[in-house]
Amino acid sequence: MTSVLRHHRYGRALGAGVLSVALLSGGTAGAFAATSTPSPKVTTTKKPMPTRTATMKPKPMPTRSATKRAMPKTAAAATTAGSITVSTTHKTVKHGEAVAFAGRVKGVKAGTVLVLQHRMNGKWTTLRTTTVVNRNGTFTIRRTFTAKGNETVRVVTKDTKVMSSPVSVKVS
Template structure:
């Protein structure tokens, strides 16, 4: 019994909100055009009965968005956070929204800019990849994985080379 009441209450609330939004829209249309739009009369349920159909000119035009709804992403993890010069670090990760067979590149932060290294990988059918890199200089290397086009990048990972 209580579930029927709560459904009825929700339906009445939704109807009241719809009526309020419609009356606001007609008031705005009247203010914009200077001529009032006919409104409905309330019925026993509290919902107005429409006297005039809503015309296309009173509704704002809705155009479909051209922005992509699904965004791509790349994750990356290093098998080691600290290595000696000449040792290899294996970077693995997963991609979403990027096609299998796409080329990924390894980039490092050099003088405040991301520079693409000659290390690449291809996205597998299951959305994973593996990149191996041997570091030849001592220091802290901040690296990330990006699509070849540069559209998507992972968060950076730091590797300490000693």
């Protein structure tokens, strides 16, 4: 019988089943004899457990490196600190004409100083144009551009922790 249990699928399954029943019944009897209280009642669920079918596919879990790449540190810091949205009504202006940038802040206190920055030679440079956040969370910044060309600007808090998306203005 030993060779049947070792070399055949059904024999192995039968041997494993017999061994499992023996271990479970021996453990249960020993546990029951050791305690004077009866074992807890068996509860049944109203809904049957779902079974895995051929159409169900396991969902891959995201790896630690994938989640780090998906959320860079600068974006996480900007999201937690607050947000600034800015827009302008005039996308094209003549040089020497003032442009008004209006927007709204979230997560930034009223009275916070906002500054205007423009992109020059690939770097953001702070301009001397400032304003403060109103009690209702809005602001307006006016700037006169004297140089012709495209100006890409953004609004940031004075401590540069919160910044808006860039806005382009063509100066002709």
